[in-house]
Amino acid sequence: MTRAWNFGAGPAALPEAVLKQAADEMLEWHGAGMSVMEMSHRGKDFSGIIGQAEADLRELLKVPANYKILFMQGGAIAENAIVPMNLAGKNPKIDFVETGSWSTKSITEASRYADVHIAATSLNPKAPQGKYTRIPSVSDWHLRPDTAYLHLCGNETIDGVEYFAWPDLEALGAGHVPLVVDVSSHILSRPLDVAKFGLLYGGAQKNIGPAGLTLVIIREDLLDQAHPLCPSAFRYKTVAENASMFNTPPTYSIYIAGLVFQWLKAQGGLAEMERRNIAKAELLYQTLDRSDFYISHVERACRSRMNVPFFLADESRNDAFLAGAAERGLLQLKGHKSVGGMRASIYNAMPIEGVRALVDYLQDFEKTQA
Structure with missing residues (x-):
């Protein structure tokens, strides 16, 4: 069998070494007598798997100690609702910079839960092709000083627009405003200064692992801002207090993500x-x-x-x-x-x-x- 070159946007290609290791461990993992897919998420074997995955991710991204790493479900699309339910519960105002299809989807969903303001947009509706082709100049951004947070899409998977410099919110008179970024399609592709952000989130099925897993990295002071009606399984504070085990997590996707983290470390x-x-x-x-x-x-x-x-x-x-x-x-x-x-x-x-x-x-x- 010859594997093809897979240029899919997600679910996307996985490192071949990871696939081979997963194949070798499919029927029986490390003397456990069963597959990872079959083991209890509360047993010592899986506790070791998820603990190592979190430690490796924290090492790769140099995640500061005052940030929680959450393993969740629903992908970035679900997070478009979960983030505002968690961060805009006490102050239902959210600012967005619109740079493509995915930030537009985030804006549409968040408008169901909060007062949404588009601080800047690069939309060119008259373009026959490529309606989003740039990031608006930060000098043209207009943020509300009392917004709960500013949301960006770090890499627009559909439109091919990526941030390589993050805004200086102090210069915009909004240094107190948390920066929230959808990093689904560029997380782990380059170093990232996590301390610049209030929250990072993304679906795993591009650079991390198979579909089914969502990563959230959140600064601890933002954990208790949720709307009272936010479902318990999606409440960041609850998920953090239960070490991502409040409900059954996507165990096999976490296992594969852990193998990818180890592969990344081995690559340098x-x-x-x-x-x-x-x-x-x-x-x-x-x-x-x-x-x-x-x-x-x-x-x-x-x-x-x-x-x-x-x-x-x-x-x-x-x-x-x-x-x-x-x-x-x-x-x-x-x-x-x-x-x-x-x-x-x-x-x-x-x-x-x-x-x-x-x-x-x-x-x-x-x-x-x-």
Whole structure:
């Protein structure tokens, strides 16, 4: 069997070494006599698994001691409701910066629970392709000084826009405002100064592990701000007090995430992953930029290293492009249905060899269509 190059945006490719280890341990884990999927989440074996996973994640991200790591469920979409129910219960005002499809979804959901204000937007509704192509200049942001928190989407998985510098809220007169960021599709791709944020959250199915697990990293002083009607299983304070065991957690997804954390450490940590990710992204973007056959709309300063959307100048060739890619074992390159075009997701698990294979195909396809 030959594995294909999987450019899917999520569920996404996992490191091959992790898949092999999980396969070896599928029927029986470390003398336990059963699979991880079968063991009690309250038993000593799984307690060791989740404890090690949390310790490794805390080490990778250098998470300060005054932050809790929560293993939850529901993905980032559920967190779009869970975050405002937890952080805006006593002050139902939330500010957003809108930079793409996912921040827009967050805004729509949060508006059910709070007074939502769009502090800045990069939406260009008249653009035929790529309606979100940049991050608004911070000088154009207008935050309310009494907002409960400011929400950003750190990397727009659909639109390919990524933050590489975080706003100086002190300079905006909002140094007291917690910064909340959806990090679903770029967490663990580079070092991150967790102390800059009040809360980070993300679905696991891109850079961490299989679908089913959601990570939340929250500063302890924000744990007790929830609305009284927030469900107990989603109340951060309750989840933290019960070490993510208030309800049955997604045990197998946590186990795989733990293997990924160990793999990342073995590769050299997040600084090494950033070096690799820069090299992969530069190779792919340079290939797109050298050609008039392909179009990349995102401004260079905020082009995502994880998700690279692009369009064929002649979109009548889309089907032929995807068919030819599949023949070469280059899979899941079709862009999101809301924007069209193509998208190559090149998360941590995608090696440079996979990006080179895609670059070779981009060049060959252009030659055959000229």
